Amino acid sequence: MSQIFTVLGARPQFIKAAPVSRAIAEAGMTEVIAHTGQHFDALMSDVFFEELEIPKPAYNLEINSLGHGAMTGRMLEKLEEAMLAEKPDIVLVYGDTNSTVAGALAAAKLHIPVAHIEAGLRSFNRQMPEEINRVVTDHVSALLFCPTQTAVHNLTQEGIVAGVHATGDVMFDTTIAATERAKGRSTILADLAVQPKRYAVATIHRAENTDDPARFARVVAWLEEAARSIPIVMPVHPRTRKLLTQRGAMPTGLKLIDPIGYLDMAWLVNQSAATFTDSGGLQKEAYFHRVPCVTLRDETEWVETVDAGWNRLWTTSDYAPRRDIPDYGDGRSAITIAEILKAAI
Known part of the structure; x- marks a missing residue:
């Protein structure tokens, strides 16, 4: 039987993997x-496997809390060992994290074809480690699953045309299913004592915002100013909470909560009036829920959301005219990807 070796490591990857893993099994x-x-952290890992019914990992490498070089190097070493043991037909990676590039490099060096879900995204900011991870992964991949036509164009500009497929966005698949489940199960609004469409959701976790004290202070100040107009609920990444604690004074107007499960987060965003984030995934999820977003970065790889008027950078004050984005597909992207994988093996 054909075998796919999937590398996961971060919250957005668990979300993307849910419909794909199901489609792989069904194929x-x-x-x-x-x-x-x-x-x-259990709130950023285990709960996603449980709520989204992702198959239990065969390998738990427990590599974290290290610098980029050390983390990527150890992942590369351990993933290579696992791939040598499993001898898979294809290695599947998601997104743009250290886990992504480590999995892609380990497979490429072993001459195992790499399939990259969310290929072709570019912020064109090489100061971002995620941008380096995207570019390197795409250039060693044999199958490149692009969520948008812009992503296809980006690859063409870099000379990558073989194995490129416009499949739509698997996160849309997940969002549709999760929102329907959360509608009848989540009690998050009652737990937080907030009213539908009368609050905003915020998250901060990107290194470009958290590693620079001056920039972090600017982001927090921006959120405090926004909170003067609308209450803000902010699930806090562990690294961000540490920085806020070191700051000495907690932000005013923000309801800080621990990370929450995907179903609760889906419902919290769905019922919000706005989303403020530096997360690539949450920018799209906000659009899927038709909630306007402000991206707390100076650029975004999800340019479609800006062009379509559902997203804007915090450095601008106005949204473009609002329209739908057909590129993200019809909620069957995972099935398309599984069919292509099966045909390639």
């Missing part, structure tokens, strides 16, 4: 999952 293929441990 009659075997999947072996390796969890690098990049996100290791």
Whole structure:
């Protein structure tokens, strides 16, 4: 039976993997999952496997809390060992994290074809480690699953045309299913004592915002100013909470909560009036829920959301005229990807 070796490590990857893993199984293929441990907190890892019914990982590498070089190097070493043991037909990676590039490099050096879900995204800011991870992964991949036509164009500009497929966005698949489940199960609004469409959701976790004290202070000040107009609920990444604690004074107007499960987060965003984030995934999820977003970065790889008027950078004050984005597909992207994988093996 055909075997796919999947590398996961961070919250957005768990979300993307849910419909794909299901489609892989339904297509009659075997999947072996390796969890690098990049996100290791139960609230940012275990709960996603449970709520989204992702198969249990065969490998738990528990590699985290290290610098980029050390983390990527250890992942590369351990993933290579696992791939040598499993001898998969294809290695599947998601997104743009250290786990992504480590999985892609380990497979490429072993001459195992790499399939990259969310290929072709570019912020064109090489100061972002995620941008380096995207570019390197795409250039060693044999199958490149693009969520948008812009992503296809970006690859063409870099000379990558073989194995490129416009499949739509698997996160849309997940959002549709999760929102329907959350509608009848989530009690998050009652738990937080907030009213539908009368609050905003915020998250901060990107290194470009958290590693620079001056920039972090600017982001927090921006959120405090926004909170003067609308209450803000902010699930706090562990690294961000540490920085806020070191700051000495907690932000005013923000309801800080621990990270929450995907179903609760889906419903919290769905019922919000706005989303403020530096997360690539949450920018799209906001659009899927038709909630306007402000991206707390100076650029975004999801340019479609800006062009379509559902997203804007915090450095601008106005949204473009609002319209739908057909590129993201019809909620069957995972099935398309599984069919292409099966045909390639």
